[in-house]
Amino acid sequence: MADKPNIVLIFPDQHRGDVMGCAGNPVAQTPNLDRLASEGVRFPRCCTNSPLCMPARASLISGQYVNLHGVWHNWNAADRHGPSHVRNIRDSGYHTAVIGKTHLYPHEGADHTSKHVQELKDWGYEDTHEITGPIASASVDSPHTDYLTEKKLLNAYRQPIFNYVRGLWRGYLHPWEELPCLIPSEDHADMYTARKSAEWICNYKSDKPFYLQVCFPGPHDPFDSPAEYRAMYDPEKIPLAIMDTPEPPVAPYVERMLRASRLDNMTESHNRVMRTYYYGKVTLIDTGIGLILKALEDRGLMDNTWIIYTSDHGEMLGDHRLSHKEVFYEGALKIPCIIRPPKGVKGWKSKALTDQIDVAATILDIAGAEPFKRSDGRSLVQNVRATPDTSDAHQGKEVVFSEVAFYSMVLTDRYKMVVNSLILEPLELYDMVDDPDELNNLVRDPSLKNVCDELSERYISYLLGHLDEARLKVSREIVAARQARA
Numbered sequence: 001m002a003d004k005p006n007i008v009l010i011f012p013d014q015h016r017g018d019v020m021g022c023a024g025n026p027v028a029q030t031p032n033l034d035r036l037a038s039e040g041v042r043f044p045r046c047c048t049n050s051p052l053c054m055p056a057r058a059s060l061i062s063g064q065y066v067n068l069h070g071v072w073h074n075w076n077a078a079d080r081h082g083p084s085h086v087r088n089i090r091d092s093g094y095h096t097a098v099i100g101k102t103h104l105y106p107h108e109g110a111d112h113t114s115k116h117v118q119e120l121k122d123w124g125y126e127d128t129h130e131i132t133g134p135i136a137s138a139s140v141d142s143p144h145t146d147y148l149t150e151k152k153l154l155n156a157y158r159q160p161i162f163n164y165v166r167g168l169w170r171g172y173l174h175p176w177e178e179l180p181c182l183i184p185s186e187d188h189a190d191m192y193t194a195r196k197s198a199e200w201i202c203n204y205k206s207d208k209p210f211y212l213q214v215c216f217p218g219p220h221d222p223f224d225s226p227a228e229y230r231a232m233y234d235p236e237k238i239p240l241a242i243m244d245t246p247e248p249p250v251a252p253y254v255e256r257m258l259r260a261s262r263l264d265n266m267t268e269s270h271n272r273v274m275r276t277y278y279y280g281k282v283t284l285i286d287t288g289i290g291l292i293l294k295a296l297e298d299r300g301l302m303d304n305t306w307i308i309y310t311s312d313h314g315e316m317l318g319d320h321r322l323s324h325k326e327v328f329y330e331g332a333l334k335i336p337c338i339i340r341p342p343k344g345v346k347g348w349k350s351k352a353l354t355d356q357i358d359v360a361a362t363i364l365d366i367a368g369a370e371p372f373k374r375s376d377g378r379s380l381v382q383n384v385r386a387t388p389d390t391s392d393a394h395q396g397k398e399v400v401f402s403e404v405a406f407y408s409m410v411l412t413d414r415y416k417m418v419v420n421s422l423i424l425e426p427l428e429l430y431d432m433v434d435d436p437d438e439l440n441n442l443v444r445d446p447s448l449k450n451v452c453d454e455l456s457e458r459y460i461s462y463l464l465g466h467l468d469e470a471r472l473k474v475s476r477e478i479v480a481a482r483q484a485r486a
Contacts, residue, residue: 004209004367005304005305005306005366006209006212006301006306007089007210007363007367008211008212008296008305009211009212009213009308009363010214010292010310011100011213011215011216011310011312012215013220014220014311015311015335016311016315016331017046017336022036022037022038023042023044027234027237028282028283029233029283030282030286032286032289032290033286033309033336033338035293037347039344039345039347040341041339041340041384042338042348043354043380045334045351046354047334047355047400047402048311048334048355048356049065049355049357050403051325051404052326052405053074053312054074054104055073057102057104058077059356059357060356060357061078062084062085063085063360063374064082064372065376065403066404067403067464067472068374068471069082070472070474072403072405072406073404073475074103075475075478076106076475077104080104086098086211087124088364088367088372089124090125091124092368093208094209094367094369095127095208097125097126097127097211097213098120098212098213098215099129099212099215100129100193100197100213100215100217101130101132101133101216103132104123107132107139109139110141111140113140113143114142114143116130117130129196129200130142131192131217133220134217134221134224135164135220135222137157138158138161138162143196147192156182157183157187160178160179160224161222164224174263176266176273176274178221178277180225180227180277184226188224189217190217190284190285194214195291197292198294198295201296201301202299204299211363214292218281218284219315223274223278223281224277225277225280225283226284229283230276233276235273236272238272238275239275241316241318242320242438242439243271243318244439245320246258247440247441249443250441251427251428253405257326260324261322263322271317274317274318275317289309302343302344303343305342306340307339308339308340310359311335312335313325313335314331320438326404328407328418328428329438333402333409339380339384341384341385345384350380350388351394352394352395353396354378354400357375357376358379358397359380360375361379362379362381364379365379366381378396382395383395399412399459401463403421406421406422407419407427408421408463408464410455413433414431414433415429415432415455416438417443417456417460424460427443428441428443429442429445429451
């Protein structure tokens with residue numbers, strides 16, 4: 001095989017950064033992730049560039065902020081002929097592949113992922129085995145639903161998803177009432193993704209180095225962890241959410257998500273049960289990661305393969321009485337980031353402030369591919385190759401940005417501020433040193449007006465200087481049309 005290293009990006013959907021044993025979680029059972037961390041570098045201050053699936057994935061693939069690629073929500077796609085780290089890596093001599101959920105385009109109605117192969121090839125993927133996330137799989141077909149059809153398991157798989165979606169939106173189903181997966185664990189979408197990825201590695205024959213993305217559909221809701229994985233956890237030992245409801249002033253987008261979450265009456269017991277279901281799904285994925293690592297070991301590839309683990313965004317899990325994401329609280333913002341170089345190192349933790357576009361820059365750097373022409377992404381290879389006691393080890397960004405639904409966030413070492421991206425009105429300000437749980441919104445504190453002004457003038461003005469007005473207009477029109485139909 002070529003001298004260049006292989007690259008495996010393991011990319012689950014909605015894995016918050018603190019639900020891993022290696023992150024200090026006292027109960028999370030993630031032995032394979034813990035192994036990667038023990039042989040690599042973990043970046044606990046890694047943030048998503050958008051706390052929503054499609055915007056985050058568009059940022060990762062393009063190296064662009066949301067306001068530039070224009071995917072402000074899950075209803076429009078980025079330009080697949082625009083910047084793509086996958087295409088750059090392919091053009092540098094790699095064989096590229098993706099297995100699992102891409103969510104690079106909206107899923108609409110009765111469809112099959114096989115109809116979108118050309119779109120993925122335009123992004124730069126040569127081998128594609130695309131399935132959808134759990135909710136979309138209720139109506140969109142894929143190789144996974146084809147597989148379940150052959151095994152006569154499709155109805156047993158889909159019915160709980162139908163019930164979940166109907167119950168969630170009508171308000172009679174709570175996340176602590178979700179049923180476990182009703183099909184065997186090995187047939188669950190996450191294990192299917194792991195098995196297909198392991199098979200791809202075992203069957204790879206080209207002399208080219210490969211770049212493989214393993215895109216787990218979970219632990220995205222519904223938290224349909226199999227019963228045996230739920231049984232691995234005692235709800236009474238699960239760390240409790242931040243149960244406090246946000247105090248005024250409450251930003252409009254947070255109010256919207258509070259209404260959508262419907263967790264006003266959630267008790268501590270409810271929260272722990274809900275979290276048990278989520279933890280079980282994380283452990284299921286960790287089991288799948290074990291299959292992938294074994295495949296790499298069986299092929300003798302661990303000494304010539306970079307392994308990167310990260311996610312598109314987190315999950316609130318009841319923090320501040322919120323579920324899902326689409327907010328900038330830490331539960332939705334912070335994502336796992338573990339980078340294991342070939343042969344591994346003695347694991348350590350970097351203090352660097354970093355984000356998804358840095359992950360894209362890192363992958364390009366590893367591959368020796370052409371870097372993005374217009375991106376703030378900064379490769380983390382220098383950090384990984386450093387030793388924990390050197391300055392390079394902890395060198396990160398001065399600031400990171402995250403955006404969704406026409407709101408923008410700036411995070412520094414001390415402060416987090418959120419503004420309305422359209423009128424630049426500051427809506428939230430948190431002192432992350434004195435108030436790490438984000439309980440006190442200080443945006444109206446007159447003594448901190450100078451902080452808001454400085455963050456706006458120094459950072460927000462820079463961020464929104466990237467803004468693509470034409471894409472913003474399209475995105476706003478799509479939102480307006482959907483609201484008119486609702």
